[in-house]
Amino acid sequence: MTDLHPFIAGLPKAELHVHHVGSASPRIVAELAAHHPDSKVPTDPEALADYFTFTDFAHFVEVYLSVVDLIRTPEDVRLLTFEVARDMARQNIRYAELTVTPFSSTRRGIEEKAFMAAIEDARVSAERELGVVLRWCFDIPGEAGLEAAAETARLAVDLRPEGLVSFGLGGPEIGVARPQFKPYFDRAIAAGLHSVPHAGETTGPQTVWDALRELRAERIGHGTSSVQDPALLAHLAEHRIPLEVCPTSNIATRAVADLDAHPIREMVAAGVLVTVNSDDPPMFGTDLNSEYAVAARLLELDEAGVAALAKNAVEASFLDPAGKARIADEIDAYTNAWLSR
DSSP states (O other): OOOOHHHHHHSOEEEEEEETGGGOOHHHHHHHHHHOTTSSSOSSHHHHHHHTOOSSHHHHHHHHHHHHTTOOSHHHHHHHHHHHHHHHHHTTEEEEEEEEOHHHHHTTTOOHHHHHHHHHHHHHHHHHHHOOEEEEEEEEEGGGHHHHHHHHHHHHHHSOOTTEEEEEEESOOTTOOSGGGHHHHHHHHHTTOEEOOEESSSSOHHHHHHHHHHSOOSSEEEOGGGGGOHHHHHHHHHTTOOEEEOHHHHHHTTSSSOGGGOTHHHHHHTTOOEEEOOBSGGGGTOOHHHHHHHHHHHHTOOHHHHHHHHHHHHHHSOOOHHHHHHHHHHHHHHHHHHHTO
């Protein structure tokens, strides 16, 4: 079988499901931990590999929040954001919708306008210096309840930064019902933001239905359990509602037993628009290039198939039509040049 890694490495890509803090590389996490020695997060990048080994989803959330606790100043926010973009540029990611959880930072004392200024300064610099276009999804940390939902909606609507395009819901799903967040999604949607909640990652397909019906989801984060409901798969396919699939993440959090059991094949076979994403890449020992290689193996794709998968993410993005056409054309040009060598 052809080694697709070199092709994937150079392929222009878009990413739609990747978390801001969860994208901090071991180098950046170690640097932030050194700045804040009261944290239990290791300052040795090699020790972080053990620290980022999770027993289950609850343990992952615990570790994730300990890293969130390292982001304490606007300077920390700016450093993290720009360095995430630098890692994306190395992978030829041209466009990313980065999931940001402002409540986690503002509740820890970062002034809200300073937070917005920090991410926006990093966004503008990343596009100018690295050629990476960033947009934001502000998400509710579900474990923090309705207080967090109200605050996230207020920050998104009243202090809306220029790069903000969507409104999401992350964190644990078990015990955190989607319908309770409807008023906050209604407010965000009325303000022109797109709805992109997580659903069906560690719970069943009913959570996905709730996200669609109550939160008016335009894309579904993960949606792993959708394959358990043929009617749901048919609905997603018919209405062209994309799934943001994160294979390695699902294994790391024990949402799926192993990669060979991953339901991405069933999703594609049902005609669902599937996009491939890395979620919290350094925490899961992966990156977007690796996720494309995993998906290519599971779906038995060649170069043209991988390129088509990359174009799915462009189609499912909230980039403007001209921006979508630009990246799609770049994918086609790269692929044609590769295949005609």
